[in-house]
Amino acid sequence: MSMNYSKKVMEHFKNPKNMGEMKDADGVGKVGNPVCGDVMHIYIKVGKKDGKEIIEDIKFQTFGCVSAIAVTSMTTLLAKGKTLEESLKIKRDDVASALDGLPPIKMHCSNLASEALEAAINDYMKKTKKKGN
Amino acid sequence: MSADKIYMDSAATTRVDHEVMKAMQPYFSEDFGNMASLHSRGREAEHAVEKARRDITKKVNGKDHRLIFTSGGTESNNFVLKGLAFAKKDKGHIITTKIEHDCILSTAKWLEKRGFDVTYLPVDREGFVDPAELEGAIRKDTIVASVIHANNEIGTIEPVRELGKVAHEHDVLFHTDACQSFTKVPIDLKKDNIDLMTINSHKIYGPKGVGGLFVRQGVKLEPLLHGGGQEYGFRSGTVNVSGIAGFAKAVDIMKDKHVSHMEKLRDMLIDGALKIDASWLNGSRKQRLCNNAHFSFSHIEGESLIIHLDLKGIAASTGSACSSKSLEPSHVLTAIGLKPEEAHGSIRFSLGKESTKEEIERTLESLSDAVETLRKISPFKR
């Protein structure tokens, strides 16, 4: 079946932003299941700005289809530089609309990417003994 | 750019050959008659259709068979299962396999809902149906055994002669879906113990929407389409004369040299692709369609791979879940025992008679680049 991907999706697929592993990450979020065909890892480095904790650096690795790769790339782009609180508010519709839409059958991919981000933030919180939400 | 496009999806469909177009042309505006009419325009149409029927039938030694023209593989497969089932009674047993085309599987499931029993035979790792399994599945009320001649995804050519023999030893009709293999694998309806066989035109440079079902004389089938009684009463409807003339031409121009050409290039593609790390061939290396190469690559997903290749002008296909509407991996890959995560990283290349060595070289280059790129993005370690 052919998929109609937006130009934005294809740009991120061809040239993913923030791709790769982060060895000294402060938080790591791993979601998905190879059985289902999508696995996403998001790595974050947390810094401080105006007394608030922000995502200073972020990287991702994804096993999955075109949209899975594009949504993780876009999610990292949206989260970079934001406070942790703001980042937790990034939801699937934000990611999908930043990509000019996704085919309906692929919407679950964008869900997964925001879950991965949330998992990475929660992992950081746990490590620093703070409570996640 | 478009001149550089490489088509590696001939198992999906092929372009209509020039010669085929030429053979079809007269039946649109000159000899456009209805073959059921008595006047001479009608006779010309009838002549063309009957010649096509004879020529195509000769190709598979169908002396005891009648070729019924249909609208394609899907109709023929619906016709054969429903037609046999309803000709019998309102119940009975049908045997088929887990690796059939959807038009057999969906028809079988539909018949199950209407009271028929269906057994779906398993296959081994290379996709082969074991004649002993078939024998074990046969019951007193078995109507037909239907086994795909060569699988459309992984290219495995089934041992139809042995399977047909087993069916006949137990007085069970044997049907095979030869949409992928017709003209590419030698077929002799008599020697191969085939009572019924599905063929179509658009996989062999003929027009879409044309196909046929060979029916051994004496086999009873209920028609799907009722009406004017065309095609010996098996299939009513004004006959698609131009399409059938094109189909016959397509069969005529497919030669052994095309088959060996594709085989050579296929082997080159297989040998080259298997040099890529963590890759394997699905299906059988030996009993394989001349134009099929089907691979899995660990740690990456098929749709991404297809789209990467598409960006480089190469058209291929995948049985990966993410490319399907259901988001489930292909039933064929599941049946040969691939784990879902293995099935995801699969890709099918299907060559055509016009494929070239240069195209294979370029495909291999792009394939290994694409696999490497996607593995860099993948979280899984090699």
Ligand SMILES: Cc1ncc(COP(=O)(O)O)c(C=O)c1O
């Ligand atoms: C094995 C097989 N059977 C049946 C079909 C359906 O044929 P058609 O497209 O002519 O309906 C195809 C291909 O589409 C096929 O590969």
